[in-house]
Amino acid sequence: MVNHTYRVTEIVGTSPESTDAAIRNAIQRASETIRHLDWYEVISQRGAIEGGEVAHFQVTMKVGFRLEEPA
Amino acid sequence: MVNHTYRVTEIVGTSPESTDAAIRNAIQRASETIRHLDWYEVISQRGAIEGGEVAHFQVTMKVGFRLEEPA
Amino acid sequence: MVNHTYRVTEIVGTSPESTDAAIRNAIQRASETIRHLDWYEVISQRGAIEGGEVAHFQVTMKVGFRLEEPA
Amino acid sequence: MVNHTYRVTEIVGTSPESTDAAIRNAIQRASETIRHLDWYEVISQRGAIEGGEVAHFQVTMKVGFRLEEPA
Amino acid sequence: MVNHTYRVTEIVGTSPESTDAAIRNAIQRASETIRHLDWYEVISQRGAIEGGEVAHFQVTMKVGFRLEEPA
Amino acid sequence: MVNHTYRVTEIVGTSPESTDAAIRNAIQRASETIRHLDWYEVISQRGAIEGGEVAHFQVTMKVGFRLEEPA
Amino acid sequence: MVNHTYRVTEIVGTSPESTDAAIRNAIQRASETIRHLDWYEVISQRGAIEGGEVAHFQVTMKVGFRLEEPA
Amino acid sequence: MVNHTYRVTEIVGTSPESTDAAIRNAIQRASETIRHLDWYEVISQRGAIEGGEVAHFQVTMKVGFRLEEPA
Amino acid sequence: MVNHTYRVTEIVGTSPESTDAAIRNAIQRASETIRHLDWYEVISQRGAIEGGEVAHFQVTMKVGFRLEEPA
Amino acid sequence: MVNHTYRVTEIVGTSPESTDAAIRNAIQRASETIRHLDWYEVISQRGAIEGGEVAHFQVTMKVGFRLEEPA
Amino acid sequence: MVNHTYRVTEIVGTSPESTDAAIRNAIQRASETIRHLDWYEVISQRGAIEGGEVAHFQVTMKVGFRLEEPA
Amino acid sequence: MVNHTYRVTEIVGTSPESTDAAIRNAIQRASETIRHLDWYEVISQRGAIEGGEVAHFQVTMKVGFRLEEPA
Numbered sequence: 066m067v068n069h070t071y072r073v074t075e076i077v078g079t080s081p082e083s084t085d086a087a088i089r090n091a092i093q094r095a096s097e098t099i100r101h102l103d104w105y106e107v108i109s110q111r112g113a114i115e116g117g118e119v120a121h122f123q124v125t126m127k128v129g130f131r132l133e134e135p136a
Numbered sequence: 137m138v139n140h141t142y143r144v145t146e147i148v149g150t151s152p153e154s155t156d157a158a159i160r161n162a163i164q165r166a167s168e169t170i171r172h173l174d175w176y177e178v179i180s181q182r183g184a185i186e187g188g189e190v191a192h193f194q195v196t197m198k199v200g201f202r203l204e205e206p207a
Numbered sequence: 208m209v210n211h212t213y214r215v216t217e218i219v220g221t222s223p224e225s226t227d228a229a230i231r232n233a234i235q236r237a238s239e240t241i242r243h244l245d246w247y248e249v250i251s252q253r254g255a256i257e258g259g260e261v262a263h264f265q266v267t268m269k270v271g272f273r274l275e276e277p278a
Numbered sequence: 279m280v281n282h283t284y285r286v287t288e289i290v291g292t293s294p295e296s297t298d299a300a301i302r303n304a305i306q307r308a309s310e311t312i313r314h315l316d317w318y319e320v321i322s323q324r325g326a327i328e329g330g331e332v333a334h335f336q337v338t339m340k341v342g343f344r345l346e347e348p349a
Numbered sequence: 350m351v352n353h354t355y356r357v358t359e360i361v362g363t364s365p366e367s368t369d370a371a372i373r374n375a376i377q378r379a380s381e382t383i384r385h386l387d388w389y390e391v392i393s394q395r396g397a398i399e400g401g402e403v404a405h406f407q408v409t410m411k412v413g414f415r416l417e418e419p420a
Numbered sequence: 421m422v423n424h425t426y427r428v429t430e431i432v433g434t435s436p437e438s439t440d441a442a443i444r445n446a447i448q449r450a451s452e453t454i455r456h457l458d459w460y461e462v463i464s465q466r467g468a469i470e471g472g473e474v475a476h477f478q479v480t481m482k483v484g485f486r487l488e489e490p491a
Numbered sequence: 492m493v494n495h496t497y498r499v500t501e502i503v504g505t506s507p508e509s510t511d512a513a514i515r516n517a518i519q520r521a522s523e524t525i526r527h528l529d530w531y532e533v534i535s536q537r538g539a540i541e542g543g544e545v546a547h548f549q550v551t552m553k554v555g556f557r558l559e560e561p562a
Numbered sequence: 563m564v565n566h567t568y569r570v571t572e573i574v575g576t577s578p579e580s581t582d583a584a585i586r587n588a589i590q591r592a593s594e595t596i597r598h599l600d601w602y603e604v605i606s607q608r609g610a611i612e613g614g615e616v617a618h619f620q621v622t623m624k625v626g627f628r629l630e631e632p633a
Numbered sequence: 634m635v636n637h638t639y640r641v642t643e644i645v646g647t648s649p650e651s652t653d654a655a656i657r658n659a660i661q662r663a664s665e666t667i668r669h670l671d672w673y674e675v676i677s678q679r680g681a682i683e684g685g686e687v688a689h690f691q692v693t694m695k696v697g698f699r700l701e702e703p704a
Numbered sequence: 705m706v707n708h709t710y711r712v713t714e715i716v717g718t719s720p721e722s723t724d725a726a727i728r729n730a731i732q733r734a735s736e737t738i739r740h741l742d743w744y745e746v747i748s749q750r751g752a753i754e755g756g757e758v759a760h761f762q763v764t765m766k767v768g769f770r771l772e773e774p775a
Numbered sequence: 776m777v778n779h780t781y782r783v784t785e786i787v788g789t790s791p792e793s794t795d796a797a798i799r800n801a802i803q804r805a806s807e808t809i810r811h812l813d814w815y816e817v818i819s820q821r822g823a824i825e826g827g828e829v830a831h832f833q834v835t836m837k838v839g840f841r842l843e844e845p846a
Numbered sequence: 847m848v849n850h851t852y853r854v855t856e857i858v859g860t861s862p863e864s865t866d867a868a869i870r871n872a873i874q875r876a877s878e879t880i881r882h883l884d885w886y887e888v889i890s891q892r893g894a895i896e897g898g899e900v901a902h903f904q905v906t907m908k909v910g911f912r913l914e915e916p917a
Binding site for chain 3: 155156159160163164167168173174175176177178199
């Protein structure tokens with residue numbers, strides 16, 4: 066059995082609809098370039114306001130992914 | 137009038153659907169064994185990722201409940 | 208070009224429906240008395256429990272707004 | 279039923295006598311200009327020292343108050 | 350000699366009189382159901398305000414107690 | 421001798437020149453509408469980047485001011 | 492598929508030998524009375540000093556365990 | 563006019579009577595060996611429990627004092 | 634309109650001259666390999682001392698940049 | 705002399721043996737793809753529990769490395 | 776019975792061998808000049824990396840010691 | 847090769863001119879009585895306001911210095 070190593074990187078997702086959609090958007094975008102995404106952790110939740118309404122939700126997350134073993 | 141004392145315990149709720157559902161699931165499960173649940177506070181929000189999608193949302197919460205007065 | 212100054216104030220929104228609704232409610236109420244609302248940041252998420260169910264979601268937020276230049 | 283919104287502001291109370299008196303002093307002073315004060319939370323406790331004795335206790339608090347519904 | 354293990358639980362004490370009374374009340378109530386209470390640590394200090402006065406002090410504490418060795 | 425009470429409010433100053441200028445700009449702007457400003461504390465330092473250069477420095481600060489005694 | 496709920500409790504392990512032994516001791520002691528222990532997280536590391544040497548290592552941990560589904 | 567420099571050191575005061583007495587005791591003891599004590603800041607509040615009662619209050623504080631100008 | 638995703642990475646800038654120069658140096662170096670740099674946030678400020686003088690200022694920053702939409 | 709810039713990335717090492725082995729494993733794995741690794745800082749220590757025993761230690765670390773000067 | 780006062784000072788221990796050895800080294804060195812060392816608390820764990828290996832472990836600790844009563 | 851031990855002490859520098867000057871002033875003053883000063887870390891940045899202007903900048907820092915090996 067191997068001792069896995071993971072990397073953690075920080076991303077910010079946005080959505081005009083909801084906090085959860087901002088999370089999902091960021092995970093999907095990250096999965097296009099990073100393999101083995103394993104977990105996320107919400108770091109902060111902010112948002113932009115326009116005209117007295119929430120214009121978009123912003124969620125800053127750490128995402129962890131397993132590093133492949135070098136051949 | 138009595139001086140109420142409360143206990144606080146930490147729980148983690150999960151849901152494949154949404155952050156709020158994870159909160160509601162944990163509260164409902166906790167209420168099956170704890171009486172007088174009074175408030176909760178979100179401590180952290182994490183999640184598991186599978187196949188580049190959120191597999192389930194995890195919300196760690198503190199929940200407070202009033203201790204009954206001893207007879 | 209001017210050097211803008213912003214003020215940040217703290218508000219708590221509530222909703223029996225969802226975390227996001229609590230955020231939206233607080234922003235809308237704040238926008239009735241504060242002009243130039245520009246961003247928010249979630250500080251904490253709590254909630255009241257009644258009868259083993261979430262009675263309402265509470266979101267504490269900082270909201271930032273631009274100060275108008277004195278004439 | 280309405281969805282209440284609260285504002286939170288930060289105050290510092292002082293007293294040469296005790297920590298609790300510094301808390302009470304600040305609440306009383308704040309209540310002269312703010313209606314519907316509902317709760318406080320202690321943020322930090324400091325003090326001034328003169329001649330090797332505590333000259334006065336300083337308690338920094340957040341105080342929350344309910345915003346009235348616009349007519 | 351044994352290697353002691355301790356458990357830590359979180360309680361909230363209240364008192365209309367003082368911060369220290371809130372601490373003492375919570376310790377006394379906890380000692381009715383927990384043996385070997387050994388220390389406490391204050392986590393946060395809040396309070397309820399009614400009519401512009403402190404209605405009661407609330408102190409959230411962690412309390413530690415030694416687990417008995419299984420026979 | 422009176423027991424002074426202070427209020428603390430949060431402001432964000434900006435400057436294209438330097439961190440210290442952002443602090444000074446915010447203090448000067450705040451002093452136009454708030455009397456008895458007494459101290460500040462830096463909460464966070466951010467900035468905007470344009471074309472690979474710092475476009476402006478942003479300093480979020482708490483500023484404290486003494487409340488006047490009611491007559 | 493069910494939505495699992497977890498509880499988190501805090502324990503302190505001690506050992507005269509090493510930090511890791513303090514962790515292992517606490518996990519083993521906790522597993523005698525708690526089923527389904529799943530993970531731990533180190534909260535703080537302290538120790539007692541006697542005669543200028545480390546007398547014992549103390550590790551405060553959160554341990555999470557899955558709640559069984561009610562029948 | 564000179565640019566003052568201060569040093570900050572950390573002390574723990576104890577008292578079987580009250581939190582404030584623990585603060586006062588530590589300040590008085592520190593003033594026996596340190597000149598120009600100027601302020602303190604409470605870092606944490608703990609206590610020892612014996613027989614289900616608070617045995618003594620412990621307050622960890624930072625205390626600041628002005629360094630004298632070298633001759 | 635698209636839902637932008639941002640990445641955040643951490644860098645440390647240094648300068649023998651000033652804190653602001655350390656910030657500017659790091660931004661300029663990062664902009665050589667990262668496109669669409671949008672903001673930074675200061676995480677910590679340290680420095681090296683040699684011969685009783687500041688040898689260089691070190692500023693640890695998070696920098697955020699927009700991810701390009703995949704074609 | 706140049707003004708060095710460093711990057712900081714976050715990794716998680718694991719080991720069934722010890723906390724220190726988890727640190728060493730992660731550093732060695734990271735050094736296979738990153739040059740000029742210079743320091744690490746432990747961010748959190750967690751672990752997985754199986755059968756009432758520590759299954760493996762997990763250490764989350766930031767690792768810093770010097771960026772090469774562009775030619 | 777007297778009301779003990781303690782001082783807390785911060786030290787950094789290093790070791791090429793292990794985290795625990797870094798703790799032990801610092802305690803032993805501190806005990807050469809400080810009497811009545813009573814406890815320590817780990818504040819941070821860092822380390823230097825050379826050639827892709829941990830060159831030495833660094834543990835920053837607070838150590839507490841009882842002040843002797845003045846005669 | 848020896849295992850170095852460092853001590854860390856906290857100082858506050860002030861300057862009417864700039865944040866960096868407050869840092870430099872404190873380092874220079876500390877170096878008059880402490881040998882082997884090696885690094886500093888900024889803990890907080892505050893300031894005094896007089897007449898709506900920054901009267902002086904205050905920077906609280908930790909400074910680390912190597913302990914000499916006992917002969």
